[in-house]
Amino acid sequence: xxxxxRVEARLLVVDDEPNIRELLSASLRRSGFEVVTAADGxxxxxxxxxxxxxxxxxxxxxxxMDGFTVAGRLREMGGQMPVVFLTARDATDDKVAGxxxxxxxxxxxxxxxxxxxxxxxxxxxxxxxxxxxxxLQVGDLELDEEAxxxxxxxxxxxxxxxxxxxxxxxxxxxxxVLSKAQILDHVWxxxxxxxxGVVESYVSYLRRKVDVTEPRLIHTLxxxxxxxxLPRGD
Amino acid sequence: xxxxxRVEARLLVVDDEPNIRELLSASLRRSGFEVVTAADGxxxxxxxxxxxxxxxxxxxxxxxMDGFTVAGRLREMGGQMPVVFLTARDATDDKVAGxxxxxxxxxxxxxxxxxxxxxxxxxxxxxxxxxxxxxLQVGDLELDEEAxxxxxxxxxxxxxxxxxxxxxxxxxxxxxVLSKAQILDHVWxxxxxxxxGVVESYVSYLRRKVDVTEPRLIHTLxxxxxxxxLPRGD
DNA sequence: GCTCCGGCTGAACGTTTCCTGAGAAAACGT
DNA sequence: ACGTTTTCTCAGGAAACGTTCAGCCGGAGC
Numbered sequence: 001x002x003x004x005x006r007v008e009a010r011l012l013v014v015d016d017e018p019n020i021r022e023l024l025s026a027s028l029r030r031s032g033f034e035v036v037t038a039a040d041g042x043x044x045x046x047x048x049x050x051x052x053x054x055x056x057x058x059x060x061x062x063x064x065m066d067g068f069t070v071a072g073r074l075r076e077m078g079g080q081m082p083v084v085f086l087t088a089r090d091a092t093d094d095k096v097a098g099x100x101x102x103x104x105x106x107x108x109x110x111x112x113x114x115x116x117x118x119x120x121x122x123x124x125x126x127x128x129x130x131x132x133x134x135x136l137q138v139g140d141l142e143l144d145e146e147a148x149x150x151x152x153x154x155x156x157x158x159x160x161x162x163x164x165x166x167x168x169x170x171x172x173x174x175x176x177v178l179s180k181a182q183i184l185d186h187v188w189x190x191x192x193x194x195x196x197g198v199v200e201s202y203v204s205y206l207r208r209k210v211d212v213t214e215p216r217l218i219h220t221l222x223x224x225x226x227x228x229x230l231p232r233g234d
Numbered sequence: 235x236x237x238x239x240r241v242e243a244r245l246l247v248v249d250d251e252p253n254i255r256e257l258l259s260a261s262l263r264r265s266g267f268e269v270v271t272a273a274d275g276x277x278x279x280x281x282x283x284x285x286x287x288x289x290x291x292x293x294x295x296x297x298x299m300d301g302f303t304v305a306g307r308l309r310e311m312g313g314q315m316p317v318v319f320l321t322a323r324d325a326t327d328d329k330v331a332g333x334x335x336x337x338x339x340x341x342x343x344x345x346x347x348x349x350x351x352x353x354x355x356x357x358x359x360x361x362x363x364x365x366x367x368x369x370l371q372v373g374d375l376e377l378d379e380e381a382x383x384x385x386x387x388x389x390x391x392x393x394x395x396x397x398x399x400x401x402x403x404x405x406x407x408x409x410x411v412l413s414k415a416q417i418l419d420h421v422w423x424x425x426x427x428x429x430x431g432v433v434e435s436y437v438s439y440l441r442r443k444v445d446v447t448e449p450r451l452i453h454t455l456x457x458x459x460x461x462x463x464l465p466r467g468d
Numbered sequence: 469g470c471t472c473c474g475g476c477t478g479a480a481c482g483t484t485t486c487c488t489g490a491g492a493a494a495a496c497g498t
Numbered sequence: 499a500c501g502t503t504t505t506c507t508c509a510g511g512a513a514a515c516g517t518t519c520a521g522c523c524g525g526a527g528c
Contacts (some may be wrong), residue, residue, distance in 0.1 A: 049357075056513080075256060077295040080263075100419050101256050101492055125264070148411050148455055156465070160515060198517060222474065337507060394504055438488060456485065456514065 008131060009123055010034045014044040014070070015086065016063050018107075023190060024057065025111045028119075033102040045073050051077065053072035053081060055123060057115070060087040071101060082126045084118050086110070107190040133192035136171040139217055139230050141210060143171055152210045159209060162187065166202050167210065170218070170228040179225035242365060243288035243357055244268045248278040248304070250297050254342075257424060258291065260347045261352075270295070276301035279307050287315060289357060291349070294321040316360045318352050318363065320384040333467070343425040345466065348397040351379065373451055373464050375444060377405055384459040386444045393443060396421065400436050402451065411458035 011033045011138070015021045018039075025035040029043065036051055038044040041064045056074060060067035070082050085105035099105050103126065104118045120132050134146040141231070142151045150157045150167065165187045176205065180196035186197070203218065203226060211218050219227050245267050249255045252273075259269040270285055272278040275298045282290060290308060294301035305317050319339035337360065338352045354366050358380070368380040377398075378433045384391045384401065393401065399421045404412070414430035423430070435453065437460060445452050451462050 001407065023288070074254075074361065099415075100424065101253070102259075147409060147461070148458055162516070194517065197519080200475065201477080201517075204475095208477090220475070397503070428506070431508080434486065435506075437489080438486095442488095454486070 007034050008032045010036070010051060011119070012036050012044065012047055012051065012053040012056045012065075012081075013057075014038045014041075014056065015059040016040060016061075017059075020059075020086075020190075024115065027116070027186070031116060033119075039072075041067075041070045044070050048074055048081065049077060052079065054084050054127070055119060056081050057119070058083050058085055060085050068101065071223075075101075081125070082122045083219055084115075084122055085156060094163070109189040111165065111189050113169055114187045117165075117168070120145065120215075136168070138171055138174050138228060139215065141171075141217055143168060150210065153213060157210050162202060163209065167206055170206075171224070173228070175227065175229045177225050177227045178222055182225070242266045242269070243361075244285060245353070246270050246272060246278065246281055246285065246287040246290045246315075248272045248275075248290065248296070249293040250274055250295075251293075254293075254320075255422075256290075257346075258349065260296055261350070261420070265350060267353075275307075278394045280306050282315065283311060286313060289353060290315050290317045291353070292317050292319055293295050294319050300427075307327070314360070316356045318349070318356060334378045341360055343423040345399065347403055349398075351402070354379065370402070372405055372408050372462060373449065375405075379401060384444065387447060391443050394439075397437060397439055397443065399439055404440075404460075407462070409461065409463045410462045411459050412453055416459065 008031070011028055013021060013024050013028070013035055015024070016035070016039050021037050021039070025037050025085045028035045036047050036053065038047050041062045042061075044056070044058070047053075056071075058067050058070060062070065068084060071085075074081050074083065082103040083101075085099060085102045087099070087107055088104055089107040089109075106115050106118050124132055124134065133194075134144055136143045136145070140153045143149075145168065148164065150159055150164070166183070169183065169187050182198045184192065184196055184201050187202075207218055215231050217228050217230065219229065221227060245262055247255060247258050247262070247269055248271070249256070255271050256449065256468050259271050260271050267435070270281050270287065275296045276295075279289070281287075281341050286290070290305075292301050292304060296304065296387075301319060301321075308315050308317065318336040319336045321339055321341055323341040323343075324452065328397045340349050340352050347431070350448065358366055368378055370377045370379070374387045377383075379402065379449070382398065384393055403417065403421050414433045416420050417433050418426065418430055440453055449465055453463065453465075455461060
């Protein structure tokens with residue numbers, strides 16, 4: 001699929017927790033980004049200087065220095081690298097103090113879809129990046145990521161945040177079979193403890209809202225997963 | 235995204251506090267301006283001479299020389315660069331007197347909407363800049379920035395200062411989803427310590443005053459933010 | 469036909485998010 | 499100094515949301 005064949009941009013991911021770092025970098029690479037990782041502020045500044053990333057994903061809490069300090073250093077380097085911060089959900093102080101200088105931020109625990117959405121949005125804003133289409137279309141189903149809106153056969157459809165994220169994940173992966181585990185890993189927060197039953201529920205919700213007319217787009221493959229695609233002359 | 239596709243003008247931002255400098259320059263760039271920053275009077279004069287900005291945003295309190303002195307130097311350079319001063323709210327009389335040489339001024343702590351409004355106003359006055367429309371319109375909702383007036387379906391609406399700033403921010407960003415944090419950062423003073431609840435209140439006020447008739451223009455996107463737009467069925 | 473199994477969906481629950489009215493405090497104008 | 503306007507906070511209630519679960523359905527295999 002086309003997503004995998006092109007390098008969208010070069011990213012620098014900075015987080016001291018190896019799990020988060022690997023989760024993010026693996027997912028971002030799969031989405032077509034070139035990724036370099038750093039574990040602390042010192043490394044971050046060093047790599048930023050060397051590889052000149054198009055965007056930096058930066059944890060606010062780092063062992064050696066504050067994320068905002070790192071962001072300041074990056075800005076001093078010139079070449080305006082946009083920054084997407086990662087922050088704890090209850091860090092109210094951080095938000096008031098430093099997040100204003102961020103181009104955007106995501107709260108932990110996040111879902112991969114969330115992080116990807118923010119990164120795409122910032123790249124679109126700061127680079128006017130046309131390689132990152134805001135509008136996805138499969139058959140007469142349309143989704144506009146920026147406007148956060150969905151249409152089926154031209155009529156707008158109201159979706160909840162989770163429904164929207166799920167549909168977006170389906171549409172980015174049109175024609176590819178997605179297992180429930182895969183969906184859970186991308187659309188739900190990484191600390192979600194529940195089972196895949198919730199995916200069935202949300203697929204059900206989605207079908208009711210966007211897949212009631214022919215041709216059906218969301219198909220079940222028993223024992224395998226789901227796939228969104230136009231039925232080809234089968 | 236028309237805001238990003240055009241360079242409105244070239245600005246020079248002068249402030250010794252890095253936070254303020256970054257906050258302003260990032261926001262101004264996002265609004266389509268080309269921005270160069272300086273940290274003190276010496277740098278300011280130097281950059282002004284080199285890049286010949288269309289307007290200078292100048293902090294009155296600088297480490298090496300008075301903002302008024304800097305303004306004097308700029309004037310001696312000819313080519314009339316308009317100046318918007320940044321000053322503390324408790325400015326004494328002598329300083330207020332000095333502000334008469336300014337084309338306009340904003341008191342700290344300011345809101346980004348305030349600074350942007352002053353810059354736009356000065357550019358309109360001094361350059362007759364038609365790229366900066368004074369009148370915004372979405373559906374039958376109209377806002378005149380210069381006249382500081384709002385109409386819905388032709389009938390005038392009275393808005394408080396904050397309500398006006400909020401509506402203006404919505405209208406400049408028609409069709410774009412704005413999070414409460416984003417709104418807070420742009421419409422409220424940068425030192426505002428409260429939470430996003432106040433945004434909900436003011437959106438409520440706005441709706442009551444300008445959005446009681448169909449079609450509704452201000453829409454809530456649960457868990458995401460607000461957006462002002464004409465409902466599109468296409 | 470019967471059973472087993474994976475998937476579907478309606479109902480129920482607790483939680484989150486949002487809206488709005490009321491009121492206190494500050495700013496403003498006269 | 500006084501009343502008015504404006505700003506902000508708070509809390510109740512309503513609606514939307516996320517999650518679980520149990521019962522149902524239908525296809526696959528026996």
